[in-house]
Amino acid sequence: MNERQPVRRPGGRSARVGEQVHRAVTDLIGERGYGNFTVGEVAARAGVADSSVYRRWGNLETLLTDVALTRLNTRSPMPDTGSLEGDLRTYAAQVAREITGPDGPAVLRLAVALSNDGQRGPRAGDALRTERMRQLQSMLDRATERGESAPDAPTVLDHVLAPMYIRVLFGMVPLTPEYVDGLVDRLL
């Protein structure tokens, strides 16, 4: 992202609307569960015009995906601890905390539901997941630039994220710190 800064007023109205809408969605999810509300209800709760929501997200599915993947992945920034091991341990612990938190399993199930299943066309979740994998790869590239030997992002997905996701999806919880650290140890 350093090379290509998006043209957007820093902070300001856009960021504020984004926060208000995300918070409205999170509140409505807590009260009614996923999907049991409309774009109009989100807008009213956020105190913004329906058109602001439609202009930015297009439809409810895209908005839910944005909230789900923000919560799953980007609420916690990618760590930059100065070592690959530190980065991976911090990242894995953050993801474990997020997906086992109060709405964690529901949000993870939503992310699955919003993903391309290989039989339909691309869905809203795909672009955001691709972006998050790119950010993970950047974290790994920093390690390589420091002279460390780093795995690639799909390998981290397969051997650190996927086991945690599947255990949460199958209800095989909690994910203990020893278990999460063990996944990172095995990868390194």
Add this chain to the structure above:
Amino acid sequence: MNERQPVRRPGGRSARVGEQVHRAVTDLIGERGYGNFTVGEVAARAGVADSSVYRRWGNLETLLTDVALTRLNTRSPMPDTGSLEGDLRTYAAQVAREITGPDGPAVLRLAVALSNDGQRGPRAGDALRTERMRQLQSMLDRATERGESAPDAPTVLDHVLAPMYIRVLFGMVPLTPEYVDGLVDRLL
């Protein structure tokens, strides 16, 4: 299960009803998608009384789970090739073929939907998944008895099954034979 054999007539009517009902569910899934039919419609299609279905499965959720997990896991018997490597390669290839097949992603999503999510009580999928993990552990125990050094079933879940499941759930397909073999190589 060896200590406590269920009392059931071998083969015979019970097995036949099971096959007919499973086939009816598979047909209805193909025609209408998951969940868009009733127990009565399954029974009619299978040529059995509604009460036979209710007596054996209790409700549609349990029946769908039984079909889903049978297809995901037990359609192909656990391999017994004489070596751990052979067993794991065969098993991984079978699972990959099953979950990327025509109804594979839909069945996998159903299995997730029917699993305990760590916040509700046990669900229909949990007991069957537990049984399948027990079968996998038996395959690994055979390797140990032959003097091979074998991982345990949860490790196979984490590093062979979970990566394939998550890639299918996220639409990151196909699973190439090289990819699937690579997961087994890494585990061994």
